Amino acid sequence: MAKKYKQKAKKWKARAKSLASRLAAPVAAVAPAPKTKVVMVSPLAPKDGFPLLPAIAGVDFATAQAGVRYKGRTDVMLARLAPGSVVAGTFTRSATRSAAVLDCQAKIGVKAGADQGAAILVNSGNSNAFTGARGWASVNALSASVAEKLGVPETRVFTSSTGVIGEPLPHDRIEAALDGLVSGLKPDGIADAARAIMTTDTFPKGAMATLEIGGQTATIAGIAKGSGMIAPDMATMLVYIFTDVKIGQSQLQSVVSRLTDTSFNCITVDSDTSTSDTLLMAATGQGPALTNMRSAEAKAFERALNDVMMNLAHQVIRDGEGATKFVGITVTGAESDADAKRCALSIANSPLVKTAIAGQDPNWGRIVAAVGKSGAAADRDKLGITFGDITVATAGLVDPDYKEAEGAAYMLNEDLEIGVDLGLGKGKAKVWTCDLTHRYIDINADYRS
Secondary structure (H helix, E strand, O other): OHHHHHHHHHHHHHHHHHHHHHHHOOOOOOOOOOOOOOOOOOOOOOOOOOOOOOOOOOEEEEEEOOOOOOOOOOOEEEEEEOOOOEEEEEEOOOOOOOHHHHHHHHHOOOOOOOOOOEEEEEEEEEOOOOOHHHHHHHHHHHHHHHHHHHOOOHHHEEEEEEEEOOOOOOHHHHHHHHHHHHHOOEOOOHHHHHHHOOOOOOOOEEEEEEEEEOOEEEEEEEEEEOOOOOOOOOOOOEEEEEEOOEOOHHHHHHHHHHHHHOOHHHEOOOOOOOOOOEEEEEEOOOOOEOOOOOOHHHHHHHHHHHHHHHHHHHHHHHOOOOOOOEEEEEEEEEOOHHHHHHHHHHHHHOHHHHHHHHOOOOOHHHHHHHHHHOOOOOOHHHOEEEEOOEEEEEOOEEOOOOOHHHHHHHOOOOEEEEEEEOOOOOEEEEEEEEOOOHHHHHHHHOOOO
């Protein structure tokens, strides 16, 4: 027996020595597995997916994989506009706006070459913002290249860039893709264009409307991108809307500016305004004409355009980074409309309100606090609050019929309406926001990785 155990001990000692030798040996470096970003589509995304958008007479689209930042996906969109098209736009008022934004602002309304064609070139992945003289060099180079290849004036080439701030735009990669873009232009490419302009978006965004003008059908179609860094002053959005209606540039600009104030400038995800926000609308003049902007047809056009813009703005909120709730906030009874909007945005941007909504907690006290800090005139003893049809507070006190269980049940809904009445005047406003979840942190902590 002793001999048997001695043999086993010798065997185990040999194994131990071999193992110790292997552990002492240098370990070969193992490259970490590449980080895979899983894109989870927002639970608030349209249930029917991307809409079937009609072709707009006088507009052709093309997309390309230029490798600006992303690999294996389209990241450049080119739109060619027919001769005679007019272009209107609204932009971020950020003091650090990009060269592309400043260039577009300078070109809007320029009459030279208005009888010729025009173009819109957009890239995702790099915002070309905070890039100094190189930013301008990129814009000028791209404008010149597009103008040459499409035979349009440089003053009629509008560029946009969205993505990471502070990195020079590798515009040579975009220029290298231009021949393919030009040869690939087609009237039914708007859906592909919507996907090419996405950054942290989880779904492409599109909307359309039709109306009758002079017995003819007029069509409006638009696309947008936006998910985070969304706040009034155009949010972090790129929006492109097209119509075949024949309308003057100044008239179109007036309508677009007015409707922007009640749509895209009334949404907020995180209170951060971008350097690159751009909305461009092109009217090709290939369809029915609007000659009297006070006519019933002009009002119908404005309503249809408002529907498209509001739809796109709401989709941006429904794709808010990490969003699980779509929230409308209406403030009434303010001393002025401006005060009402100030108050509504204070509520919409409050991290305490937004996290309570994420937790499905009917914490109306946080709404009271947001009203108080807004800077709008308010009287605590006149304040009223509602959650949907549920009266939570009246005349500065919790309503005697309010039941916390009802409020908690209401907060389980995906779409929520919060109402606040200040009881001071006739001012009113409505804004839209989403909740604030941990997913927002995950997305933005990893944005440049």
